[in-house]
Every structure is written in structure tokens, then in C-alpha cells.
Amino acid sequence: MTYDASAGGGFEAVSHFATQDGRLKASIHSFVIETPARRIVVDTALGSHKRGRPVEAWNNLRPPLLNRLTESGFPPEPIDTVLFTHLHMDHVGWNTHLVDGVWVAPFTNSRHLIVAGDLDHWRRYAETATGGMRLAYAAAFADSVRPVLDAGLVDTVGSNHAISDEVRLISTPGHTAGHVSVETASAGERAVITGDSIHHPCQLAHPEWTSADDLDAEQAVRTRRELLSALAYDQALLIGTHFAGPTAGRVLRDGESFRLRIDD
Missing domain, CATH: 3.60.15.10 (Ribonuclease Z/Hydroxyacylglutathione hydrolase-like)
Incomplete structure (x- = not known):
């Protein structure tokens, strides 16, 4: 190197x-891109209160991402787009957070853009999970991807x-x-x-x-x-x-x- x-x-x-x-x-990052017309979050990192992750330190975290975004001038409400490079668990965590025991989206005014091929792959993967890492990915899909799908916040897009x-x-x-x-x-x-x-x-x-x-x-x-x-x-x-x-x-x-x- x-x-x-x-x-x-x-x-x-x-x-x-x-x-x-x-x-x-290594570290895990989420990014904000501001254009004249858009406020975009790229990937949402590990998230809060998540369980079933294969790395013990990734479970039951309480990271202050939303507070940090707000302090930086980017509160969740004006964010209009959330992009994902892919749907691995360390890139989708803050899609949801717990409110009264229910997984809800903090970026409620955002369209969540997911590449169609990646969504199809991980949806099938989660539905057929039987053990080991498959269960960990299934848990991440269930608590961080499925809720935004069910809330009608997702648009599938092409890879370009x-x-x-x-x-x-x-x-x-x-x-x-x-x-x-x-x-x-x-x-x-x-x-x-x-x-x-x-x-x-x-x-x-x-x-x-x-x-x-x-x-x-x-x-x-x-x-x-x-x-x-x-x-x-x-x-x-x-x-x-x-x-x-x-x-x-x-x-x-x-x-x-x-x-x-x-x-x-």
C-alpha cells in the first residue's frame, strides 16, 4: 500500500x-449532497436500536445521526431524496427508527431511491433466509427496508x-x-x-x-x-x-x- x-x-x-x-x-459514513434544488442523503449507516446484526457492536446502538444532521443544517424533514449504493445492513440502518415500538421512517418527506436489481435480490434473499448471515440480512431487510416499502416511500430506479x-x-x-x-x-x-x-x-x-x-x-x-x-x-x-x-x-x-x- x-x-x-x-x-x-x-x-x-x-x-x-x-x-x-x-x-x-474502517468507518461507516452517511453523506448529504445539497444542490440548488435538492437535499439528498446517501446511505443511512447502521441505525439505532437494531438487533440481529452479525457484529456485536452493531447491535442496540444509539448513534445521534439525526441530531448531527439537524445541527449541521439538514434536519430530516427537508431532505427530499435518500439514495442507496446498495442494501447491506450498514447502509440502510437509519431508514427507520423506533417510535412507540414501531419502525418508522425519519425521512418522511423523502423518496427512497433503490436500484431495482438490488432490491429484487435482497427481497428474495430475505424471503428464503434459513440461517447464519442470511438471517442477519433478513433482519436488516425486515427492520430497515420493508417498513419504507410498506409506507410507499420507495421508488425503484436503474443503475445509471x-x-x-x-x-x-x-x-x-x-x-x-x-x-x-x-x-x-x-x-x-x-x-x-x-x-x-x-x-x-x-x-x-x-x-x-x-x-x-x-x-x-x-x-x-x-x-x-x-x-x-x-x-x-x-x-x-x-x-x-x-x-x-x-x-x-x-x-x-x-x-x-x-x-x-x-x-x-
């Missing part, structure tokens, strides 16, 4: 994304859907069947929120490294190489959904691989 000198040198750069004994760091002049989806399959990344473009600048097409900066140096949760690992590698090549070509900003420390940087070519430049 290589880092540009502008990232602060070896140990400082590694401290952003890995411990000194080589354990990778344009939300506005500034925001569109990019098909980045492999991690899940209908996985997408989110591109924003404004004032001559471009940025891409990766979702799980890139989990960690180490995959810039080694695009062939895959996640155990990739549905189609070979496709995920092809997708990652294509996305990184495109980002390196025009120096677009990469925004990592799971990047700990600095969440965004520029992709540079490094021989047959890539590296991340973290701007000041």
Missing part, C-alpha cells in the same frame, strides 16, 4: 487507515439513474448485484462516493483484493479497476464510504496500480 507524500508521510498516512501493527481501520443535473448513479456491480456509486458534478469538479466498490485505500494499491462480502468477487475487481482508472484520468475526488480518517482524496496512477493523495 502506497501513499503520496502530501498525505503526511509513512506513519502519519498509515495512522489514518491502519494501526501500526497492520490492522486496517440521474437524480438531478448534478447527481447521478454509476453502475458499479460486484459487491452486490445492483451496487452503484454516486457521482456529483458541479463547477467543473467531479466527485464519486464509492459505496462498497472500494472498501479501503489498500485496494488502490491492490485492486485485486476483495471483500468476503462481495457477491461476485471477479466482477468487483473489474469494477474497481475501471472506476479507479476513470478517477485517475480526470483527478476526480474519491469519497470513501468506509474510509477512516480522511474520507476523500485524489486517485493517482502508480505503475499498474494506484495511490491516494490526500489534499490539505
Whole structure:
């Protein structure tokens, strides 16, 4: 794994994304995009009061996401769109929260846009769950996806859907069947929120490294190489959904691989 000198040198750069004994760091992010006409949330992280998750620390959380959004000037009520890179449990949690024991949507004025292929896959997956991780995904679908479907808040879209002049989806399959990344473009600048097409900066140096949760690992590698090549070509900003420390940087070519430049 290589880092540009502008990232602060070896140990400082590694401290952003890995411990000194080589354990990778990761985090889980939700994003807000504001355009002249839209207020958009991208992915809704782990959520509150959720149970049945395979990582013990993900259960019964009380994260103050809604409070933080409000404090930042983005209360739930004016949010008009919620986008999903995919429907894994760490990307859909704040679709709902508990109110008097019932899972209800906090983004009640938002259309929740889900790629049709991803929704179909996870709906079938949840309906046929029998054990292990399948039950965990079924639990997440039941408490975080099914309620917004039943409330009529979901619109299914294609994997290259344009939300506005500034925001569109990019098909980045492999991690899940209908996985997408989110591109924003404004004032001559471009940025891409990766979702799980890139989990960690180490995959810039080694695009062939895959996640155990990739549905189609070979496709995920092809997708990652294509996305990184495109980002390196025009120096677009990469925004990592799971990047700990600095969440965004520029992709540079490094021989047959890539590296991340973290701007000041």
C-alpha cells in the first residue's frame, strides 16, 4: 500500500487507515449532497436500536445521526431524496427508527431511491433466509427496508439513474448485484462516493483484493479497476464510504496500480 507524500508521510498516512501493527481501520459514513434544488442523503449507516446484526457492536446502538444532521443544517424533514449504493445492513440502518415500538421512517418527506436489481435480490434473499448471515440480512431487510416499502416511500430506479443535473448513479456491480456509486458534478469538479466498490485505500494499491462480502468477487475487481482508472484520468475526488480518517482524496496512477493523495 502506497501513499503520496502530501498525505503526511509513512506513519502519519498509515495512522489514518491502519494501526501500526497492520490492522486496517474502517468507518461507516452517511453523506448529504445539497444542490440548488435538492437535499439528498446517501446511505443511512447502521441505525439505532437494531438487533440481529452479525457484529456485536452493531447491535442496540444509539448513534445521534439525526441530531448531527439537524445541527449541521439538514434536519430530516427537508431532505427530499435518500439514495442507496446498495442494501447491506450498514447502509440502510437509519431508514427507520423506533417510535412507540414501531419502525418508522425519519425521512418522511423523502423518496427512497433503490436500484431495482438490488432490491429484487435482497427481497428474495430475505424471503428464503434459513440461517447464519442470511438471517442477519433478513433482519436488516425486515427492520430497515420493508417498513419504507410498506409506507410507499420507495421508488425503484436503474443503475445509471440521474437524480438531478448534478447527481447521478454509476453502475458499479460486484459487491452486490445492483451496487452503484454516486457521482456529483458541479463547477467543473467531479466527485464519486464509492459505496462498497472500494472498501479501503489498500485496494488502490491492490485492486485485486476483495471483500468476503462481495457477491461476485471477479466482477468487483473489474469494477474497481475501471472506476479507479476513470478517477485517475480526470483527478476526480474519491469519497470513501468506509474510509477512516480522511474520507476523500485524489486517485493517482502508480505503475499498474494506484495511490491516494490526500489534499490539505
